[in-house]
Amino acid sequence: MRIDCKHVWEHISAYIDGEVEAELRAEIDRHLETCEICSAVLDSTRNVVVLMADERVFELPAGFSERLHARLDEELEPAGGS
Amino acid sequence: MKTAAGNPEWERELIRRVLDGEKQLFHELIRPCERAVYFLLLSMLRNEAEAEDAAQDTAIKVFRNLQMFRGDSQFRTWVLSIARNEGLGRLRRAESRREDSLDELTEEQGGDFTPAILMSWREVPAEVLERKEVGALLREAIDRLPAIYRNVVLLRDIEQLDGRDTAAALGITEGAVKVRLHRARALLQRELAPKLKGVVPKRARLLRWGA
Numbered sequence: 328m329r330i331d332c333k334h335v336w337e338h339i340s341a342y343i344d345g346e347v348e349a350e351l352r353a354e355i356d357r358h359l360e361t362c363e364i365c366s367a368v369l370d371s372t373r374n375v376v377v378l379m380a381d382e383r384v385f386e387l388p389a390g391f392s393e394r395l396h397a398r399l400d401e402e403l404e405p406a407g408g409s
Numbered sequence: 410m411k412t413a414a415g416n417p418e419w420e421r422e423l424i425r426r427v428l429d430g431e432k433q434l435f436h437e438l439i440r441p442c443e444r445a446v447y448f449l450l451l452s453m454l455r456n457e458a459e460a461e462d463a464a465q466d467t468a469i470k471v472f473r474n475l476q477m478f479r480g481d482s483q484f485r486t487w488v489l490s491i492a493r494n495e496g497l498g499r500l501r502r503a504e505s506r507r508e509d510s511l512d513e514l515t516e517e518q519g520g521d522f523t524p525a526i527l528m529s530w531r532e533v534p535a536e537v538l539e540r541k542e543v544g545a546l547l548r549e550a551i552d553r554l555p556a557i558y559r560n561v562v563l564l565r566d567i568e569q570l571d572g573r574d575t576a577a578a579l580g581i582t583e584g585a586v587k588v589r590l591h592r593a594r595a596l597l598q599r600e601l602a603p604k605l606k607g608v609v610p611k612r613a614r615l616l617r618w619g620a
């Protein structure tokens with residue numbers, strides 16, 4: 328079986344997550360060796376995935392946690408204390 | 410007592426003690442979940458102030474319903490499903506100001522999932538973007554995703570939940586998580602690859618955004 332680029336793109340996400348079966352993975356690897364387009368698509372998709380995991384990209388608003396726990400304190404210890 | 414978040418024994422012990430009256434320990438129980446709760450709600454509600462308010466309401470609902478937690482899922486997954494219900498309730502109350510905000514979109518949702526293919530191989534990479542700008546580009550691109558994709562990408566790629574927990578938190582199948590994640594990443598790659606050429610994530614030894 329010789330897979331084409333479109334076929335590779337369909338599996339890129341699962342490939343990145345290591346969720347494609349061994350046989351298909353080998354096919355994709357073989358395709359990637361000779362296809363610069365698909366290698367680039369794979370690299371850039373993986374870059375997006377890696378960037379999204381970076382905690383600096385998605386930061387909680389300043390003071391979020393303090394406000395949350397202050398609000399919780401009102402619930403945990405209603406007026407008058409416990 | 411191990412305090413690792415997601416450690417079921419630690420969670421069970423804390424839950425028992427909170428229910429037995431050590432209410433202040435609830436702070437420690439909810440702390441590891443608050444980031445994911447906020448970003449899931451931000452993804453659903455698309456408004457920082459409302460997402461924060463909803464996150465606080467979620468935490469309070471979790472506390473009030475703690476005795477309902479059965480332990481047949483991860484605590485965080487249970488908390489996220491409460492957050493999701495909170496978000497859906499708010500969206501319904503807002504009478505779906507934006508039609509794509511509700512979960513009811515089908516998988517047949519349109520969209521071009523073919524990747525961006527950059528053929529300018531020798532082109533000098535665009536100016537190296539500051540991380541701040543990279544973050545802004547990513548956030549904007551994610552914000553533009555249809556809601557059903559945005560919620561999945563948020564939990565899987567940003568909060569790093571696995572497929573099972575993501576499916577449980579969103580009330581969808583693992584198969585749907587995979588399909589939506591694939592489409593979301595494809596849309597993001599298509600949108601971002603041309604803009605992020607030359608930016609390489611520090612943790613990855615990857616060199617190329619486009620051929």
